[in-house]
Amino acid sequence: MAFFSRNKEENHSADLSDIQLPVHVGIIMDGNGRWAKRRGLPRKAGHSEGAKTFRKITRYCSEVGIKYLTVYAFSTENWKRPQDEVNSLMKLFKSYLEEALSDFKDDDIIVKFIGDKSHFTEDLQQLMIENEGSSKNRSGMVLNIAMNYGSRDEIVRAVKNICADVKQGKISDSDINESLISNYLYTAGQPDPDLIIRPSGEYRISNFMLWQAAYTEFVIMNKLWPDFQKSDLDEALRIYSHRSRRYGGV
Secondary structure, three states, rough: OOOOOOOOOOOOOOOEEEOOOOOEEEEEEEOOHHHHHHHHOOOHHHHHHHHHHHHHHHHHHHOOOOOOEEEEEEOOOHHOOHHHHHHHHHHHHHHHHHHHHHHHOOEEEEEEOOOOHOHHHHHHHHHHHHHHHHOOOOOOEEEEEEEEEOOOOOOOHHHHHHOOOOOOOOOOHHEEEEEHOOOOOOOOOOOOOOOOEEEEEOOOOOOOOOOOOOOOOEEEOOOOOOOHHHHHHHHHHHHHOOOOOHHHHH
8 A cells, every 4th residue: 555545535525715724724634543444443553544535635735735734643642541552553664654754745745744753663754854954955745744743742842942043142032932842842833723634523633733823723523533625624714714813903
């Protein structure tokens, strides 16, 4: 199974030229385990199906003109899951990243991994480095894959790094403002997400991009991630296009 292999739902096409697209979309890929449970399958089967949806939706986001896509793949809290499930996820990540180096080479997508990579095995860390390196000179959509990511952890890391730079005289405490803090986050240099989509019907942010999502629009969809289709993304984009973003103003 290829990391970004194409499948036959690809006949779908929608004209989104009449709406204002978000620049940066975040997706909390939720519901893999429940999808498997409803079918009497092991949870790892749900993760495998969810990975297929990830490939499909990522390519579609690139095709319709999204500039930045951030997907929540594995959180800092996911280590608490049963060990056999964590082990299955690590094997899944490894096989997909290995195949991505060849299968993903023809896509104009820049791959970045955000989160604390140090908790992963050396071979998995190396595959992340190789995937980032092989895509860095592309000019298309930026894909952020959040791995061992937690927004509170991200903010703590940023604060520690700011404190260290103040102590070393690289910056002054008077330099600290919202812009500077943003530049110490994993998403430094990228616009904040305009839209975050959460499938599965859960009304939680789940420690995802807390700082960046201060004025983000949310769309909750009552569909488990493995069942998420391109038409569902179209619907979320159209819902977003009808929102009035006032950023605290009138």
